[in-house]
Amino acid sequence: MKQVVFRDGLSVPALGMGSWNIGDSVVSRAEEIASLQEGLDLGLSVIDTAEMYGSGRSERLVGEAIRGRRDQVFLVSKVLPSNATYEGTLSSCTASLERLGTDHLDLYLLHWRGGVPLEETLDALVHLQDQGLIRRWGVSNFDTEDMEELDSLNEDCAANQILYNLEARGVDHDLLARDRQAQIVSMAYSPLGQGGALLHEPVLATIARAHETKNGPATPAQIALAWTIRHPNLLSIPKAGSRRHLRENIAALSIELTSEDLAQLDAHFTPPDEKRPLEMI
Ligand code: NAP
Numbered sequence: 001m002k003q004v005v006f007r008d009g010l011s012v013p014a015l016g017m018g019s020w021n022i023g024d025s026v027v028s029r030a031e032e033i034a035s036l037q038e039g040l041d042l043g044l045s046v047i048d049t050a051e052m053y054g055s056g057r058s059e060r061l062v063g064e065a066i067r068g069r070r071d072q073v074f075l076v077s078k079v080l081p082s083n084a085t086y087e088g089t090l091s092s093c094t095a096s097l098e099r100l101g102t103d104h105l106d107l108y109l110l111h112w113r114g115g116v117p118l119e120e121t122l123d124a125l126v127h128l129q130d131q132g133l134i135r136r137w138g139v140s141n142f143d144t145e146d147m148e149e150l151d152s153l154n155e156d157c158a159a160n161q162i163l164y165n166l167e168a169r170g171v172d173h174d175l176l177a178r179d180r181q182a183q184i185v186s187m188a189y190s191p192l193g194q195g196g197a198l199l200h201e202p203v204l205a206t207i208a209r210a211h212e213t214k215n216g217p218a219t220p221a222q223i224a225l226a227w228t229i230r231h232p233n234l235l236s237i238p239k240a241g242s243r244r245h246l247r248e249n250i251a252a253l254s255i256e257l258t259s260e261d262l263a264q265l266d267a268h269f270t271p272p273d274e275k276r277p278l279e280m281i
Contacts, residue, residue: 001013001014001043001253002014002015002229002253004185004232004233004234004235005185005233006136006158006159006185007156007158007183007184008136008158010074012045012046012074012235013043013044013045013046013253014229014234014235014236014253015044015046015225015229015235015236015237015238015249015250015252015253016044016045016046016047016048016074016076016187016235016236016237017035017036017039017044017046017047017048017237017238017239017240017246018048018189018237018238018239019036019047019048019049019053019058019061019062019239020050020053020058020239021053021054021058021239021241022036022053022054022057022058022061022062022239022241023053023054023057023058023060023061023062024054024057028241029061031241031242031243032061032065032241032242033061033064033065034243035240035241035242035243035245035246036061036062036065036066037065038243038246038247039240039246039250040065040066040069040072040073042246042247042250044250045072045073045074046073046074046076046235046237047062047065047066047073047074047075047076048076048077048161048187048189048237049062049075049076049077049078049100050077050078050080050109050111051077051078051079051080051083051092051095051096052078052080052111056095056099059077059096059099059100060099060100062075062100063099063100063101063102064101066100066101066102067101070102073106074106074107075100075102075105075106075107076105076106076107076108076109076161076187077093077096077100077105077107077108077109078108078109078110078111078140078161079092079093079096079108079109079110079111079121080092080111080114081110081111081112081113081114081115081116082114084110084114084116084120084121084124085116085120085121085124086120086121086123086124086127087124088116088124089121089124089125089128090124090127090128093105093108093128093133093134094133097133103133104132104133104134104135105133105134105135106134106135106136107134107135107136107137107138107158107159108125108128108134108136108137108138109137109138109139109140109159109161110125110137110138110139110140111140111141112140112141112142112280113139113141113142113146118149118150118153119153122137122150122153122154125137126154126156136158136159137156137157137158138157138158138159138160138161138184138185139157139159139160139161140160140161140162140187140189141161141162141163141278141280142160142162142278143175143277143278144174144175144178144275144278147160147175147178147179147182147184151182155182157182157184158184158185159184159185159186159187159235160175160179160184160185160186160187161186161187161189161237162175162186162187162188162189162278162280163188163189163190163278163279163280163281164176164186164188164189164190164191164228164234164236165188165190165191165192165193165198165224165228166193166198166201166204166224166227166265166268166269167193167197167198167269168190168193168279169269169271169272170272170275170276170277170278170279171186171278172271172272173271173272173273173274173275173276174275175278176231176234180231180232180233185233185234185235186231186233186234186235187234187235187236187237188228188229188234188235188236188237189237189281190281191224191225191228191236191237191238192221192224192225192238193224194281195221198224199220199221199224200220201220201268203264203265203268204220204223204224205220206264207223207257207261207264207265208220208222208223210261211223211255213251213254213255214251215247215251218251218255219248221238221245221248221249221252222248222249222251222252222255223252223255223257223261225238225249225252226252226255226256226257227257227262227265229252229253230257230262
């Protein structure tokens with residue numbers, strides 16, 4: 001399975017599992033838990049959540065899904081910028097750990113940059129790491145200049161989680177390469193364009209037809225995912241609330257896009273030829 005490697009040498013599969021909007025409905029709850037568990041069964045260890053998602057409902061559901069198998073999971077959560085003061089970060093982390101039913105996170109991210117000075121949040125993240133409550137820390141939605149500033153304060157950032165899909169590929173200009181050079185793992189969020197119009201783009205269906213998976217011709221979602229993880233050390237975190245989507249997505253790990261495929265995609269989703277401000281959802 002294609003892997004990404006963190007700066008401390010730990011490697012995880014290049015495909016993880018998102019969890020925004022899970023746990024919001026009692027009707028889909030059992031299937032959402034089954035989907036995360038099947039992902040773990042099939043070797044996807046990374047689960048991404050956040051205190052923001054459903055005001056803790058996503059973390060609670062994830063906690064239920066991983067009960068008894070914490071050692072198979074690389075668990076990621078995030079602190080909201082409004083909670084990211086020194087004390088606020090410590091209490092947010094404690095509350096996340098409680099909802100998740102664990103004593104540590106593998107990665108803890110500042111969800112986006114807010115009004116709290118970065119130095120203050122960093123002090124809290126380093127403290128949490130010293131206490132063993134988080135193994136690594138990182139950021140999310142940080143553009144190039146934010147990353148430069150961060151690096152000038154502390155060079156231990158493990159990951160930057162950013163919006164990245166065929167329709168939102170401005171980071172192809174500089175941020176992805178910059179972070180890779182700094183040994184920071186880029187995590188691609190909303191890699192399927194949130195399951196919207198992107199998956200209906202005819203070019204994806206055309207390319208999909210030319211690739212075989214063990215379950216038959218590939219699908220547009222698989223092509224969209226394979227495109228994100230074509231980059232070395234990029235961790236893509238699609239959310240699949242059903243086992244059907246989960247199984248489909250995991251097969252993207254074995255799809256290698258050809259240079260002709262990539263050229264077709266570039267012709268349709270133009271690569272940036274200059275710096276674009278980082279998009280976010
Ligand atoms: P996404 O992963 O691009 O898309 C999820 C949507 O696609 C869901 O509606 C899902 O439906 C559908 N889907 C999944 N697999 C599919 C398939 N094979 N075929 C067709 N549709 C499929 O969007 P996302 O949830 O926004 O992003 C992924 C994760 O990134 C989030 O869950 C969250 O963990 C993280 N995220 C982080 C930030 C941030 O600011 N750091 C922002 C947004 C998201 P079902 O659920 O029905 O399977």
